[in-house]
Amino acid sequence: MISIKFGDEKLCREARLALRDAIELLGGKWKICILQHLEFGTKRFKDLQEKVVGISPKVLAKELLELEQNLLITRTVNNTRPVTVSYSLTPHAYEAQAVYNALLKFGTQQRARVKAQLSHKSSSAERNV
Template sequence: MEKLSERLSPEHNKTECRRSVNAVRDALYVLGGKWKLPILVVLEYGPQRFTEVQRQIEGITPKLLSKELKELEMNGFVTRRVQPTTPVLIEYELTEYATSLQGIFAALRDWGIQHQARVRSL
C-alpha cells in the first residue's frame, strides 16, 4: 500500500507537516495543561457549580480551577451563569462550540482506558 508521503512532493510534505504541527500547537495552546481537558470532561455531564467541578477533579486547587475556568470561558468553551438567588448560585456549562470537542473526548477516553489496561497487564 502506497503511503501518502510517497505520493506527495517533498515540498508539499514539508508544507503539510508544518501546517499540521501549527494546528496541533494552537489546539494545545488553548486546551493544554493538566486541568483544562478534565474540567471540560466534567462539564460534559451537564452544568456544574464550582465546588462540584472541584470535587470531581482530584488535586485541583480552587485558585487553579478559577484560573482555568476563566481561560476556558475566554476561549469560548465554557459559560458562567449567575443565578440571582440568595446565596448567589454560579454554574458553569459547556458552550455549543465546546461540543465540537466531543469526538476528541471520546477518543482520549477510549485510548486512556486501553492504556490503563495495557499498563496493568505489564
C-alpha cells in the first residue's frame, strides 16, 4: 500500500489546499463528464449539449467557462455561417485523466459491492415475510 506521508499525521497546508482545489474544479455533476467527452476530440457547444445527456445550455456554458478559466480547455470561435464555437482540451487537461480513471475504477468496484449487498439484504428480507 503506497501512501503519501505528511509528517506526523498532519496534512500539510499546501496538500490540503491542492485537494480542495481539485475537488472544487472537478467536482459537481458535470465537469468530469464534459472533459471525458472532449477527450475524443474537439466538440462544438451543440455537440456537447447532445452528448452530455441532461445538461442545460445555461449550466453547460457555466461549466465550460470555468474549465476555460482554469486552463483545461480552449474556446475557439469558428468562421462558419451560423457561428459555431469549438472546445478542445489543453495539454493540462490530460492530467485530470488519472482522476477520471481512478474515479471510474472506484465507482465500478463500489457499484458491484453495493449491488451484492442489496441482493443479500433482499434475500434475508424474504425470510422475514
